[in-house]
Amino acid sequence: MEIIVAPLVVSIISSALALMIVIVDGVVNNYGEVEIDINNGKKKLKVKGGAPLLHTLSSAGIFVPSACGGRGSCGACKVKVLSDVGPHLPTELPYMSKEEVAENIRLACQIKLKKDIKIYLPEELFNIKKFKGIVESIKDVTYDIKELRIRLVEPNEINFKAGQYVQLVIPPYENIKEPTQRAYSISSSPSNKDHIELLIRLVPGGIATTYVHKYMKEGDVVEVVGPFGEFYMRETNADMIMVAGGSGMAPIKSIILDMWERGITERNVWYFFGARSKRDLYYVELFQELEKKWPKFHFIPALSDPLPEDDWQGETGLITNVLDKYLATVIPQDTPKEGYLCGSPGMINACVQVFDKYGIKDVYYDKFA
Amino acid sequence: MIYPNINPLVLFFASIFTSNILLTNFLGMCSFISISKDLKSSNGLGIAVTLVMTITTGLNWILERYVITPLDIGYLRYIIYIIVIAAVVQVLEMIIDRVSPNLYMVLGIFLPLITVNCAILGVALFMQLRNYSFIQSVFFGLGSGIGWWLAIVLLAAIRKKTENAPVPAPLKGVGITLITIGIMAMAFIGFAGMINVQ
Numbered sequence: 001m002e003i004i005v006a007p008l009v010v011s012i013i014s015s016a017l018a019l020m021i022v023i024v025d026g027v028v029n030n031y032g033e034v035e036i037d038i039n040n041g042k043k044k045l046k047v048k049g050g051a052p053l054l055h056t057l058s059s060a061g062i063f064v065p066s067a068c069g070g071r072g073s074c075g076a077c078k079v080k081v082l083s084d085v086g087p088h089l090p091t092e093l094p095y096m097s098k099e100e101v102a103e104n105i106r107l108a109c110q111i112k113l114k115k116d117i118k119i120y121l122p123e124e125l126f127n128i129k130k131f132k133g134i135v136e137s138i139k140d141v142t143y144d145i146k147e148l149r150i151r152l153v154e155p156n157e158i159n160f161k162a163g164q165y166v167q168l169v170i171p172p173y174e175n176i177k178e179p180t181q182r183a184y185s186i187s188s189s190p191s192n193k194d195h196i197e198l199l200i201r202l203v204p205g206g207i208a209t210t211y212v213h214k215y216m217k218e219g220d221v222v223e224v225v226g227p228f229g230e231f232y233m234r235e236t237n238a239d240m241i242m243v244a245g246g247s248g249m250a251p252i253k254s255i256i257l258d259m260w261e262r263g264i265t266e267r268n269v270w271y272f273f274g275a276r277s278k279r280d281l282y283y284v285e286l287f288q289e290l291e292k293k294w295p296k297f298h299f300i301p302a303l304s305d306p307l308p309e310d311d312w313q314g315e316t317g318l319i320t321n322v323l324d325k326y327l328a329t330v331i332p333q334d335t336p337k338e339g340y341l342c343g344s345p346g347m348i349n350a351c352v353q354v355f356d357k358y359g360i361k362d363v364y365y366d367k368f369a
Numbered sequence: 370m371i372y373p374n375i376n377p378l379v380l381f382f383a384s385i386f387t388s389n390i391l392l393t394n395f396l397g398m399c400s401f402i403s404i405s406k407d408l409k410s411s412n413g414l415g416i417a418v419t420l421v422m423t424i425t426t427g428l429n430w431i432l433e434r435y436v437i438t439p440l441d442i443g444y445l446r447y448i449i450y451i452i453v454i455a456a457v458v459q460v461l462e463m464i465i466d467r468v469s470p471n472l473y474m475v476l477g478i479f480l481p482l483i484t485v486n487c488a489i490l491g492v493a494l495f496m497q498l499r500n501y502s503f504i505q506s507v508f509f510g511l512g513s514g515i516g517w518w519l520a521i522v523l524l525a526a527i528r529k530k531t532e533n534a535p536v537p538a539p540l541k542g543v544g545i546t547l548i549t550i551g552i553m554a555m556a557f558i559g560f561a562g563m564i565n566v567q
Binding site for chain 2 (some may be wrong): 014102
């Protein structure tokens with residue numbers, strides 16, 4: 001008897017409490033229909049309230065950039081809110097400067113739609129689209145990085161600036177119940193309008209990378225949203241110092257290919273690529289070929305822990321040390337310079353410090369969190 | 370049912386001052402130490418703890434009296450108490466969000482933390498162990514909550530002072546905080562025998 005009573009009591013109490021939560025949720029969180037007014041009446045949306053602004057906008061076809069997919073960990077989905085939606089939340093403040101707080105810039109993923117709202121969005125956001133594509137090939141470029149080539153079907157052309165990124169939509173799989181979005185830089189050049197290539201490194205436990213490495217196959221239909229991002233070549237005459245590691249290769253490759261195709265070969269370009277050992281290096285021939293054809297382009301791969309069998313003749317050491325060495329000895333000192341970085345947050349911070357040492361202030365990067 | 374012969378009001382003050390849940394039983398230490406860095410947050414967490422403690426103690430008393438005791442399933446007490454606490458926190462969070470966004474701003478991130486605050490479960494268990502009546506339990510819960518609130522605000526204020534004090538380098542941060550808590554506890558334990566809460 002007791003063996004039945006115990007689970008029965010616990011289940012009854014739990015279901016009573018669950019019912020209470022559901023009822024309260026239904027009553028309390030029912031905000032009805034709310035109106036989003038974008039750019040002073042330029043566009044008006046009638047939507048169901050209660051969800052975060054970011055998700056409501058994306059289901060209405062307006063894609064505010066977000067690298068983390070709404071978890072509040074990247075700070076990318078900044079939106080200017082013109083009506084009153086209450087004070088800034090503690091989850092927003094770490095990503096805001098004082099000026100942004102004063103202008104009521106908010107994180108779209110953190111503000112819940114409770115009543116009519118007026119927001120301002122930059123015009124180019126309306127150009128961001130959701131693309132349907134077909135996975136044309138998946139290639140192993142190293143033991144843990146795959147090159148994903150996607151043919152765009154609907155719409156079948158993308159216009160982006162080399163260096164920008166898209167968000168890949170990962171469908172639910174295994175015990176992941178919700179579609180997830182993750183940001184990946186485009187590694188192909190913008191002249192290739194009907195295809196995009198992404199470089200995806202396997203992160204143990206990563207939702208998107210595990211899916212791409214284990215489940216995605218050629219011929220699959222995928223969705224990408226984009227293009228996003230402020231990481232692209234600035235139109236100046238300064239020397240470009242580019243540093244990348246791992247799958248950070250992607251946007252840099254796109255920028256370099258784009259410059260070569262458009263004949264912007266008068267600028268000095270130094271590309272430092274950091275890897276652990278030879279098995280982490282890829283696309284080396286591509287850049288070495290380019291180096292022969294393009295005198296002002298310099299490709300410096302560096303290994304931090306070359307294995308004995310690698311027989312490595314090139315630079316060794318952490319990429320920051322190699323960068324430091326080149327800035328001190330090889331690269332001309334007196335020309336203006338710009339830094340372009342892509343890699344782990346740790347690498348970016350370390351490189352920014354090196355650049356700082358040499359007074360290079362114009363440093364561009366996308367920090368994916 | 371034989372309830373202990375203590376005036377609920379006496380119990381209320383006793384659980385704030387002489388039998389402070391934090392400083393005499395050392396329950397709820399983790400959030401006590403981590404949140405007390407900042408006075409404003411301490412205040413918010415204190416209010417939230419008080420609110421949840423009062424409500425859950427009352428609810429758990431009802432379940433104890435009318436479900437757990439008659440069915441003789443005391444061994445399920447911990448599980449039942451903790452799911453009640455979790456559910457109440459959920460519901461409170463939703464209601465506060467809707468009714469008072471400003472209060473939600475203050476409490477927002479602390480409410481979910483409270484689900485795992487052992488002081489809340491501790492108070493419910495003491496209430497059962499000491500065989501309090503419903504009124505006594507609610508006053509005990511309210512008093513313990515306010516006592517917790519008082520203790521964390523006191524500690525936050527002291528920490529603000531020690532921040533600029535010449536603390537020996539190895540003791541800076543958590544070290545001096547733990548010593549501070551020890552001295553506070555001694556001061557509170559000094560009164561511990563004055564009122565019998567059992």
